[in-house]
Amino acid sequence: MRVRLEDVAKAAGVSPKTVSRVLNNEENVRGPTREKVLAAMAAMDYRPHLSARSLASNRSYLVATLYDNPSSNYLTEIQTGVLDACDEHHYSMMVRPLLAESPDFVERVDALILHHRPDGFVLTPPITEHPQLLAHLKQRGVPYASVSPVQHEAVIGAFIDEPQAAREMVGHLLSLGHRRIAHVIGHPAHGASGWRLAGYRDALAAAGLPYDPALVVEGDFSFGSGVAAARTLFSLTDRPTAVFAANDDMAAGVIWAAGEHGLAVPRDVSVCGFDDTPISRQIWPTLTTIRQPSREMGRIAALQLLASLRGRGEGHMVQLPFALQVRESTAPVS
Amino acid sequence: MRVRLEDVAKAAGVSPKTVSRVLNNEENVRGPTREKVLAAMAAMDYRPHLSARSLASNRSYLVATLYDNPSSNYLTEIQTGVLDACDEHHYSMMVRPLLAESPDFVERVDALILHHRPDGFVLTPPITEHPQLLAHLKQRGVPYASVSPVQHEAVIGAFIDEPQAAREMVGHLLSLGHRRIAHVIGHPAHGASGWRLAGYRDALAAAGLPYDPALVVEGDFSFGSGVAAARTLFSLTDRPTAVFAANDDMAAGVIWAAGEHGLAVPRDVSVCGFDDTPISRQIWPTLTTIRQPSREMGRIAALQLLASLRGRGEGHMVQLPFALQVRESTAPVS
DNA sequence: ATGAAAGCGCTAACAA
């Protein structure tokens, strides 16, 4: 038979409510009493019944993570971080893949709210930028945290200074003597694409270099779009000597296309990415990129959400550090 | 205020218990009565309260999907399929990344069981092959379904005929005139690695070709291991004219390494993979591979689990079809 | 085929 809160109460010689107080870290329990209860819980290996708690307290102890891009390493990392935070606080996490483009997007999320009653959401890009969804969540009164949202104000979550990271990446290329530096833009629905582009432009401007639209090509974060973009760039009469792709997959595509054009990386052209996903270490040459603490971002965002759920302070938007990873795909201009 | 079962009962002019019967598809409700109740539910947009159901019925309506490899497309696909099935039956799904190697692996799963009380598990490779876990689940009485397990007997789930798929893939290479066909083995902990190797050997034997150990190299399903394996293979005096890698990531690595060695694919060497993951369409040349209905496998496995949970029959091990996808990375031997 | 009563394990509101 399973151990119930009542059994713990009997064993500890207190009332059920006192055990409940200890369980929920409430105040108004004296040290010794708390100790007694905790000891009894441990001795009996007591595990609270989630559904009973949930029914009585009208909270689900559930956090739902919403994502759109179903197979990106980056999102899997974030998921893991969110899970870390939930585990720490005995919350459960559910994930929900969604198509942000689909017409019944908000409806689906609403069905999820009605059915599972999550206490809060963690939103990942690009769902962080969906105005109707955000409005709906506010209307329903369901709190949420965002990972890398475009808007930082009035939102809790975690982010890195993406424009600054992009500036440092371009700065690295400049320091190697590159002057014709191309950029492959990411998926237009992602805020990160705009930021990375902005950082690229800033860095050029700061170095007194002109912005050449011919050197800036659109992609969509996929390997294939990197290949396509690079084919365009490498066909230019005045080829770039360096390519900054807005993520690693596209950078890998650029390196692939360089091979097609008989260009050696980094001898003939330097290539760099963003995100430090596994592919950056698997390809050859290994990729110079920006390390983003994705898992930690998921964890911190979730922790902020949980803090706000439990009324412990407000919950904040937390800035995390990034790191430039210099590897073998970038070299001095020849 | 939210609509409760009692409200529906009042609106339909029946007792709460009758509504409950309709909700749970129980018998002993006459057609007209059922209709009335269903109409009331729909009109009021009634959604049962998960925790209340769970508390009263001692079931969680929760399926937990366990996985080890945290960032593979294949597993994300399976996850999505499991989610499809759970949605269809108003179950929720939680995912749990685990390290099968870690010493407290079973302990962690047990903590999950105690805390969340899932009604069942869906296991994905290689966790399908963990004897201690399987023993523990049986002891705890928690049912599970397996996707692509090595053992098909006495287990419910879904699989494809992997040896046959590998045989067809090698058959394709043979039909193009290849005779020196290499194989890059997958991760040793995965049952699929053994099956695909077996299919490779069978096909060679059936064609009357000798098995040459020098042409069989170990990998671990990663891009990098494909690169490493190919470097070995392409350094042989008597190079293979075709390489069958046990998954797409490794095949992409092989193509990459071919470039390093100045070999054009498919002109100088044919390469093929397995799984038909997105990368197979993103690289150039596009990859000949085996399409495996991963999402459907997840869905079917979960459906079998749910069927057995609800006592509707036994739950079976279902075989699903695969398909050889011939693309541009394989060509007649030159 | 349908209904009434009891209770799942916990917490909220109130009392002491």
Place this chain on the structure above:
DNA sequence: TTGTTAGCGCTTTCAT
């Protein structure tokens, strides 16, 4: 600081 009582919304058991 601690305990008592009543219920959360549903399903169970047992009637009818």
